[in-house]
Amino acid sequence: MIAERPCRPPVSDGRPPRVARVEAAGTSTNVRVAIPFGPVGRVTSSPSGGQARRRSPSGLPARGAWATLDGVIVVVGCPSYRPPEGAAPEGVGGMAAGVATAVAAAGGEVQLIGRIGDDAAGDALILALGRAGVGHAAMLRDPGRPTPLLAAAAEAAEVAEDDLLADLDAGAALADAVLGAEGASSAPAPAELLLPERPEERPRLEAADIELALRYLPEVRVIVLAEPIDEASARVVADEAAGAGAQVIVIVAPGTSAPDALAGATVLEAPPGDPDGAFARLVAAFAVALDAGAAPAEAFRSAAASAGWEAATA
Numbered sequence: 001m002i003a004e005r006p007c008r009p010p011v012s013d014g015r016p017p018r019v020a021r022v023e024a025a026g027t028s029t030n031v032r033v034a035i036p037f038g039p040v041g042r043v044t045s046s047p048s049g050g051q052a053r054r055r056s057p058s059g060l061p062a063r064g065a066w067a068t069l070d071g072v073i074v075v076v077g078c079p080s081y082r083p084p085e086g087a088a089p090e091g092v093g094g095m096a097a098g099v100a101t102a103v104a105a106a107g108g109e110v111q112l113i114g115r116i117g118d119d120a121a122g123d124a125l126i127l128a129l130g131r132a133g134v135g136h137a138a139m140l141r142d143p144g145r146p147t148p149l150l151a152a153a154a155e156a157a158e159v160a161e162d163d164l165l166a167d168l169d170a171g172a173a174l175a176d177a178v179l180g181a182e183g184a185s186s187a188p189a190p191a192e193l194l195l196p197e198r199p200e201e202r203p204r205l206e207a208a209d210i211e212l213a214l215r216y217l218p219e220v221r222v223i224v225l226a227e228p229i230d231e232a233s234a235r236v237v238a239d240e241a242a243g244a245g246a247q248v249i250v251i252v253a254p255g256t257s258a259p260d261a262l263a264g265a266t267v268l269e270a271p272p273g274d275p276d277g278a279f280a281r282l283v284a285a286f287a288v289a290l291d292a293g294a295a296p297a298e299a300f301r302s303a304a305a306s307a308g309w310e311a312a313t314a
Contacts, residue, residue: 034084071109071221073287074246075100076237078203078227080148080194081125092128093150093194095251095270096226098277102284104133108291113213115203117147138213149195154266168300209230214240221291224249224283225262234259238241247290249283252292268297282307 077096084090092101096114103110112134112216116122118141125147158262196202210233214220223237238261241248248265250258260269266286271279285307289299 004113042107055072061261071118071225071291072135072217073108073110073222073291074113074214074220075103075215075224076113076205076229077225078148078205079112079125080120080150081116081127081128082123083121084152085152090121090124091150091201092125092132093192093282094148094226095131095274096224097134097206098280098286099226099251099283100129100134100273101132102277102281103287106284106288108284108288109135111138111217112314113138113205113210113217113226115140115142115209116145117141117145117203119147119149121149121277127265138217140203140205140213142211146196148202150192151195152192204254205233207236210230211236211240214244218310220246221245222247222249222287224251224287225265228256229259231261232312234261238262238264247296249290251283266300278307282309292297 055303065276075096079097079100080093082091082093086143096112110133112129115126122141125307126136126139129139143213160162194202196264207219210229214237220240221244223241225237225248229237237248246312248262250262250265250267251270252258252267254269254272256269258265268283268286274280282303285303286300289297292299296304
C-alpha cells in the first residue's frame with residue numbers, strides 16, 4: 001500500500017493546497033504524482049534497474065479487477081512508428097501509444113487522439129494500433145508532415161549522412177559534420193532516434209483538432225494528456241471534460257507543471273525515460289481504475305498495487 005501522510009500543499013508548482021504527491025523512485029525511475037484532495041504518499045519501483053515489480057504477466061490488473069469498464073478512455077498525443085528491421089517486428093512508439101496499448105491490454109476501451117502523416121508509415125501505424133486493440137477513429141492525417149519514425153541510431157546516422165552528402169560541397173565541412181569536429185560531445189548516443197528530429201517538422205495537434213475529436217467520441221470517462229499541450233488546448237480539454245464528467249490525467253516532463261486551465265487534473269511527472277514501459281503501464285492502470293468509477297486517490301492506490309509498485313521508504 002501507499003504510505004499515507006497528512007495532506008500538504010505542493011512545494012513549488014503553484015497548485016492549490018490539499019494536493020497529494022505520490023513519488024516513485026528507483027535507479028532509473030523518478031515519478032511524482034499530484035492527486036487533488038487525496039492522501040500524500042510515496043511509491044517506488046523495485047531497485048533492480050528501476051523496474052516495477054509486477055503481480056501479473058502484463059503488469060496490469062486482470063480483467064474484472066474493477067467492477068465495470070463501460071466508458072471510453074481517451075489518450076491524447078501523436079504516436080510514432082517503428083518499422084520492422086531484421087528479426088525485430090514493427091511497433092508503435094511515444095508515450096501516448098504506450099499508454100493506449102497498455103489500457104487496451106488491461107481490457108479498457110481506448111481511443112487515441114493524434115495526428116500522423118498521410119503516408120505509408122501512417123497506414124502501417126494505424127494497422128499496428130488496431131491489432132493492439134487501440135481505437136483510432138479520431139486519428140487525423142497530415143498531408144504536409146511525415147509520420148514520425150523510430151529508427152536505430154545507426155540507421156538515423158546513415159540518413160543524416162546522406163542528407164549532408166546532398167547538401168554540402170566541401171569535403172572538410174562534411175567530415176566535421178558527420179565524423180564530429182574537434183570538441184564534439186562525448187555523450188553516449190541514444191539507442192533510437194525519432195525522425196524527423198525537429199519537432200516542428202512532425203505532425204502536431206491543435207486545439208481545434210482536440211475539440212472536434214472529443215466531441216465526436218462518445219462516453220468519454222477519462223482523458224489522458226500524454227504530451228505537452230498549449231493553454232488553448234488545455235482550456236478545450238477542461239471544458240469538454242467538465243461537460244462529459246470525465247477525469248483528466250496530465251503527464252508532464254520533469255520539472256514542469258500542467259497548464260493553469262487543468263488545475264483540477266491529476267498530474268503525473270514522468271521519468272526522463274521509460275524504456276521498459278513501466279510508467280506507461282502505471283498510467284494505464286490508473287486510467288482503467290478511474291474508468292471503473294474509483295476516486296482518484298483510491299484509483300492510484302489500486303493502480304500502484306496492481307502494477308507492482310510498493311511503498312517507498314523515507
